[in-house]
Amino acid sequence: MARQLPIAPEPNRLLKVWRRVLERRLRTRLRAKVAVEIHDNTHTMLTFQRQRALWRLRLHHMFLAAPDEVVQALAGFVRNGDPDASVLLDRYIERNRAYIRRLSPAQMRKRIRLEPEGQHHDLERIFARLNERYFDSRIDAAITYGPAPRVKGPRKSIKMGSYSADSKVIRIHPALDQPMVPRYFVEWIVFHEMLHHVYRTRRGEDGRRCIHPPELMEHEKRFHDYSRAQAWEKENLDLLLRARVSG
Numbered sequence: 001m002a003r004q005l006p007i008a009p010e011p012n013r014l015l016k017v018w019r020r021v022l023e024r025r026l027r028t029r030l031r032a033k034v035a036v037e038i039h040d041n042t043h044t045m046l047t048f049q050r051q052r053a054l055w056r057l058r059l060h061h062m063f064l065a066a067p068d069e070v071v072q073a074l075a076g077f078v079r080n081g082d083p084d085a086s087v088l089l090d091r092y093i094e095r096n097r098a099y100i101r102r103l104s105p106a107q108m109r110k111r112i113r114l115e116p117e118g119q120h121h122d123l124e125r126i127f128a129r130l131n132e133r134y135f136d137s138r139i140d141a142a143i144t145y146g147p148a149p150r151v152k153g154p155r156k157s158i159k160m161g162s163y164s165a166d167s168k169v170i171r172i173h174p175a176l177d178q179p180m181v182p183r184y185f186v187e188w189i190v191f192h193e194m195l196h197h198v199y200r201t202r203r204g205e206d207g208r209r210c211i212h213p214p215e216l217m218e219h220e221k222r223f224h225d226y227s228r229a230q231a232w233e234k235e236n237l238d239l240l241l242r243a244r245v246s247g
């Protein structure tokens with residue numbers, strides 16, 4: 001017996017359908033499996049990563065009904081960072097600005113549980129001291145240990161920190177909260193993320209997004225333990241990669 005359909009489709013159901021359609025459109029162009037997640041972010045409109053044969057894309061909902069040329073550009077950008085595609089995508093985002101929700105960083109931050117304390121390294125304290133020493137306490141970002149990313153099997157790389165311009169929140173990988181990780185190393189990672197607050201991502205001359213502009217890299221060298229921290233990372237990356245982190 002056929003199930004009776006609701007008179008008006010629920011928004012969530014519609015969203016699911018549109019998302020599937022978009023996945024299919026991308027799959028045809030990428031000739032690979034595609035999983036799309038839709039969000040309502042206010043700064044980062046698209047991110048992606050490759051997991052073996054699967055492309056994972058996180059997209060703002062403005063992409064749900066994107067015209068073919070935009071879906072084509074998405075595929076090109078994801079596949080090989082095509083700069084022309086990137087410019088086209090930027091234009092599309094610009095034209096659809098009206099769909100981007102306006103939320104203040106403070107409002108965004110309220111939705112995030114901040115856990116800066118840790119067992120061994122208190123991020124709040126590290127942040128406050130760096131802020132005072134290097135930035136006249138002018139950086140109004142928040143800091144927390146991030147959730148451990150779910151990675152099966154041995155890790156090949158580790159993202160030790162990140163900065164969200166949406167919420168002005170710095171996230172530090174919980175693997176750094178270990179007694180064998182020296183304070184100066186954690187400080188260096190926090191300092192680096194603070195610089196992301198100062199130097200926003202911009203477009204380089206080749207059209208590619210530049211998240212580490214030369215000014216940032218230059219500024220980073222002012223960190224008091226710069227070479228020591230770099231040396232420690234070189235020596236101990238394996239230790240960090242193997243770290244078992246819960247939560």
Ligand SMILES: [Zn+2]
Nearest residue numbers: 192196211212
């Ligand atoms: Zn960085």
